[in-house]
Amino acid sequence: MLTIQDLQGNRKQANRERLMRRLFGLAATLSIAISLLILYVLADGAFTFMAGIDWQWSLLTDTGWFPRRERFDLRTIVTGSIIMGTVAMFVAVPFGLGTAIYLSEYASRRVRTVVKPIIEVLAGIPSVIVGFFALKVIAPDFVVPLFDPTTSRNMLVAGLGIGILVIPIMASLSEDALSAVPGSLREASYGVGAKRVTTVTKVIIPAAVSGLVAAFIISVSRAIGETMVATMAGGFDGAGPYTGWSVLSPGLTMTAAMTNAAGGTDAVKAGPSFDVLFLVGLLLFLITLVLNSIGAKFVNRVRQKY
Amino acid sequence: MALMTPGKAGQTASEITAAQLTSSKRDVAGIVMLVALLLTIISTLLILFVLIGRVVRDAIPVVTGEGTAFLGNTIGSNPATTGIWPGLYGSFFIGVGVVVLTIPIGVGAAIYLEEYAKPNALTNALLVNIRNLAGVPSVIYGVLGLIIFVGWLKPITGGSSVIAAALTMAVLVLPIVIITSMEAIRSVPEGLRDAGFGVGSSRWEVTKDHVLPYAAPGILTGIVLSLARALGEAAPLIMLGAVTGLLPQPSLDGRFTAIPMLIYNWSGRPDLPGEEIGWSNAAAAAGLVLLLLVLSFNALAIYLRNRFEKTRIGQ
Numbered sequence: 041m042l043t044i045q046d047l048q049g050n051r052k053q054a055n056r057e058r059l060m061r062r063l064f065g066l067a068a069t070l071s072i073a074i075s076l077l078i079l080y081v082l083a084d085g086a087f088t089f090m091a092g093i094d095w096q097w098s099l100l101t102d103t104g105w106f107p108r109r110e111r112f113d114l115r116t117i118v119t120g121s122i123i124m125g126t127v128a129m130f131v132a133v134p135f136g137l138g139t140a141i142y143l144s145e146y147a148s149r150r151v152r153t154v155v156k157p158i159i160e161v162l163a164g165i166p167s168v169i170v171g172f173f174a175l176k177v178i179a180p181d182f183v184v185p186l187f188d189p190t191t192s193r194n195m196l197v198a199g200l201g202i203g204i205l206v207i208p209i210m211a212s213l214s215e216d217a218l219s220a221v222p223g224s225l226r227e228a229s230y231g232v233g234a235k236r237v238t239t240v241t242k243v244i245i246p247a248a249v250s251g252l253v254a255a256f257i258i259s260v261s262r263a264i265g266e267t268m269v270a271t272m273a274g275g276f277d278g279a280g281p282y283t284g285w286s287v288l289s290p291g292l293t294m295t296a297a298m299t300n301a302a303g304g305t306d307a308v309k310a311g312p313s314f315d316v317l318f319l320v321g322l323l324l325f326l327i328t329l330v331l332n333s334i335g336a337k338f339v340n341r342v343r344q345k346y
Numbered sequence: 347m348a349l350m351t352p353g354k355a356g357q358t359a360s361e362i363t364a365a366q367l368t369s370s371k372r373d374v375a376g377i378v379m380l381v382a383l384l385l386t387i388i389s390t391l392l393i394l395f396v397l398i399g400r401v402v403r404d405a406i407p408v409v410t411g412e413g414t415a416f417l418g419n420t421i422g423s424n425p426a427t428t429g430i431w432p433g434l435y436g437s438f439f440i441g442v443g444v445v446v447l448t449i450p451i452g453v454g455a456a457i458y459l460e461e462y463a464k465p466n467a468l469t470n471a472l473l474v475n476i477r478n479l480a481g482v483p484s485v486i487y488g489v490l491g492l493i494i495f496v497g498w499l500k501p502i503t504g505g506s507s508v509i510a511a512a513l514t515m516a517v518l519v520l521p522i523v524i525i526t527s528m529e530a531i532r533s534v535p536e537g538l539r540d541a542g543f544g545v546g547s548s549r550w551e552v553t554k555d556h557v558l559p560y561a562a563p564g565i566l567t568g569i570v571l572s573l574a575r576a577l578g579e580a581a582p583l584i585m586l587g588a589v590t591g592l593l594p595q596p597s598l599d600g601r602f603t604a605i606p607m608l609i610y611n612w613s614g615r616p617d618l619p620g621e622e623i624g625w626s627n628a629a630a631a632a633g634l635v636l637l638l639l640v641l642s643f644n645a646l647a648i649y650l651r652n653r654f655e656k657t658r659i660g661q
Binding site for chain 2 (some may be wrong): 054057075085136164169173204258302
């Protein structure tokens, strides 16, 4: 005979169920706490910084980045980030996109099973090792003999290094976008007699364009957030004048300005020259957040369509 | 349409079709495209090989000159005798801390989001938030760690220490662990859960006995990848105040360093002419150790994933 008690289950089981549910829920909510703490820490520090310089906004817009002399020209570091990010994208877009198109539309199964893991290995290389590579190979063997810059550490060297780091991200996100294009589109194109190149350029890429835009935007966000290569190869050790838009001059990214403020050889861990890192961090956080959100929007658009 | 029009005298329709299909016109655009694509992919692979090759080449003098003493020696002021012991110590405990902290929290959060959470606005907010966290630059996690783990929690972590670094790195990779674990849990067939519920198991029992064992390889892949990421990160360590100079005696709650910090610091030092082993050789040797660690973890993750995918086919 089945009784009511059998159907109610035992209390111990129900209690444990409730406990586990609560624990897992707690673990998931922790991520919200992390986000709020990041925002709080950055905003609080930025406020301390602004109070430290008596809210003199003019300090943020003139005469270069010299934190020790209370000169915090944000133009210097924002321009630096833009220049190095742009150089990086000039490397990452052709190589990343080319690799993705080749792997998803041209490569045989065998080639793909060999090449894809190798690209993933590239994705796993620590940025500090790419920084070493930028200093010891890109600068002396390529940039210096080809362009004869005034210093061997400059924005071109750092940008190329960051580009190498972004290639695998661009490649894997673009490949996701390309392989999300339904096979029926490919078959229809080949069915009416289109050549492979026509299929790729007139059918696959237009169909995947949202995903490719997302890949581009997320890659830009990574390039701007990249820290080690910019710190090691950018050329300015934490301070320098505004150098305009010349790729061959040394420069400072927002990220490098942060590491230099916190960990320079003789960093003072208080006062505006240190606190400025929170303001820069807040700016960087907001920029990457906006870029990533736009990227996510584009990804979702692809998902809804197919 | 060409095929429909009457052909020239004496040609059958099949001959016209054959002539059109075997056109001798070269597919110039196609060839250009293929060559361009091959060039990009070969260059990408070449960059990787030159990069690894250069690290290995520069590391050789240290490997032959110092050998295993390089792993056991403490950091010195002479590149020919310096070692990476304090760095190995720091990186090891950062790795242990990351694994110990992210497995329960990351997998727990993934279980909640996949198994328990209802599809409502709150759940959606959690998902968006986790995806955003995965895109936050590592240097910002360094700022977070500097204030919270080095500052607020100083009584527990001892300030700028291995413990603070491990906590920071755990927070940094947590979103990756959650996202990869969620994907692994999502791939578990619904039938397995239904069978469990059918015999009266609670959700936790189904999760523990059926979902997690099935998803384990996928979850493990995510954890191994995160571990590799945590070991390679240097930017948060700079923010936390990792030591770049001498550090005779490493400890868990005292001043610390890790292998990426040594590479960062040594790469920037000039090589004196005539030196057999310069700082760039020492940096390359430390880089080789880090590469071996990180790449073997990555290879393990790729292997696990491929196996995982293979065993799932046909089910």
